[in-house]
Amino acid sequence: MFNNLKQLELTNKNKLRLFELMRYDYYQKYTHGIENLLNKLDINIPTKNINNDQEEFLHDFINNEKLDWGDTSFHLKNKVQDINDLISLRPELESKKESILNITTNKGYLLSILPLNLFMPEEVLLQFIPPDDFSVPHPLKDIDPYGIASPDAKIIINSMWVATKKFEHTVLMNIHGHCPIGCSDCYKSFYVREKGHESELGAGDPYEEVPKKLESQTKYLVEWLNKNPQIYDVIISGGEPFLRQNSHIKILLNEFRKARYLRILRFCTGVIFLGLPFRIDDELLDIINEFTEEADIKITFQAHISNHLQISPEAVLAVKKIKKRGFNIYSQTPIKKGINFFLDDLEKTIFYLRELVKKQFLIGVEPYKFIVDMHPRTLAYYVPIEALIKVYGHLFDSHIIPELERPKTLSILSKQGNIVLSSHSLFAMKKEVDYSSKFVKYRIPKLTLNNELTSIEEFIYTEPLSHLNEDPNSFEKLRKSWFKE
Numbered sequence: 001m002f003n004n005l006k007q008l009e010l011t012n013k014n015k016l017r018l019f020e021l022m023r024y025d026y027y028q029k030y031t032h033g034i035e036n037l038l039n040k041l042d043i044n045i046p047t048k049n050i051n052n053d054q055e056e057f058l059h060d061f062i063n064n065e066k067l068d069w070g071d072t073s074f075h076l077k078n079k080v081q082d083i084n085d086l087i088s089l090r091p092e093l094e095s096k097k098e099s100i101l102n103i104t105t106n107k108g109y110l111l112s113i114l115p116l117n118l119f120m121p122e123e124v125l126l127q128f129i130p131p132d133d134f135s136v137p138h139p140l141k142d143i144d145p146y147g148i149a150s151p152d153a154k155i156i157i158n159s160m161w162v163a164t165k166k167f168e169h170t171v172l173m174n175i176h177g178h179c180p181i182g183c184s185d186c187y188k189s190f191y192v193r194e195k196g197h198e199s200e201l202g203a204g205d206p207y208e209e210v211p212k213k214l215e216s217q218t219k220y221l222v223e224w225l226n227k228n229p230q231i232y233d234v235i236i237s238g239g240e241p242f243l244r245q246n247s248h249i250k251i252l253l254n255e256f257r258k259a260r261y262l263r264i265l266r267f268c269t270g271v272i273f274l275g276l277p278f279r280i281d282d283e284l285l286d287i288i289n290e291f292t293e294e295a296d297i298k299i300t301f302q303a304h305i306s307n308h309l310q311i312s313p314e315a316v317l318a319v320k321k322i323k324k325r326g327f328n329i330y331s332q333t334p335i336k337k338g339i340n341f342f343l344d345d346l347e348k349t350i351f352y353l354r355e356l357v358k359k360q361f362l363i364g365v366e367p368y369k370f371i372v373d374m375h376p377r378t379l380a381y382y383v384p385i386e387a388l389i390k391v392y393g394h395l396f397d398s399h400i401i402p403e404l405e406r407p408k409t410l411s412i413l414s415k416q417g418n419i420v421l422s423s424h425s426l427f428a429m430k431k432e433v434d435y436s437s438k439f440v441k442y443r444i445p446k447l448t449l450n451n452e453l454t455s456i457e458e459f460i461y462t463e464p465l466s467h468l469n470e471d472p473n474s475f476e477k478l479r480k481s482w483f484k485e
């Protein structure tokens, strides 16, 4: 890390100060005109706690090296990958050192903490730290919980994995095999967080000047789309799709102009709220804008956000840029213990979820999807669905908050498909508790249309046993208390 800073032998403490100063300068330069919004959002604005001598020295360094907090490559170059660097920057993580060291050394875990995230409170930072049980085998952990690599879902053309089809009208296309954002429970963590698997996402070398494989991948997919007119929605994902250079995005979009039935292109990205909002630059937006105007294909940003603390001034600026061009941003929020859901503190949970939807709506992001944690490698963030549905029902089905701030869905995403949950699911679900295997199995009715009438499919979902779901009669008790039986 700190490739370009090492020569000055700055201590990590000084490096943090350097970042602080760069961030402060950036804030002074770019946030004019949005102070009112930032006040409404009650956002912690960047400050500097630097004495004059230090400041002069660091400012000289910034000027000599032409460092800029708004430069994406600075952030990528200076992400923290080494546990010792991390501990010296955030000493409160000392107690996790041995465990992180074990996971990075023995399990090939790629630690990645972006500089902006070093300024974030624990409820944000923890998302990027591998928990103790990372990679400890468990029957409910699945390296591909969503089934993106299921053989029957993969679209393979000329031996290339070009996309995944799980739904009637939508395909998922991965265009990058790496993600520097570093969420430890990313549902693709096997591919993006574990050494040696990046190339398996089928996107080819992301650093090539002329990305031949990406070009072929898109060409093959467009040819396939033109033969499958029922598919009109493509999700572009990765890794992080915006790690692709602008010229690569241009190549991709140029190919998609030939897709005759395509109506929607969704970029699924973490850059806006998870530490790299600088990547949303004018050139990128110009390319996207030109494409959508000429091709009449709607482009959206599906932005990963975990809690309201990730709405930094930098993220607000990126959102404003996108909104100015008229693009919609829809949020996707995995529900995670300790990040946005606190099993021992209901009040805090409600406050966090409320703040999240309230603040994102204020900046122009549409609350879109809450997602049940998919636990590919860790169960540490898992929130049992009964507890989750109750809070969700209280907050969002009850109309106590304005409907515009409601997420569209609370969903389980799984290999067998997706299902939307609501407080009413509690009155329709059945549950079986298996104490010996330590599982709880839910049978959830799902409506589906047959040729004549609506019929019902059974959606099976299994989660780990805990004190929150161990009562096999919890639903009956709920129904009795509701119907006063």
Ligand code: SF4
Pocket (backbone or CB within 6 Å): 179, 180, 181, 182, 183, 184, 185, 186, 187, 188, 192, 238, 239, 240, 269, 270, 271, 274, 304
């Ligand atoms: S931002 Fe998305 S792709 Fe990147 S690590 Fe996080 S969850 Fe995974």
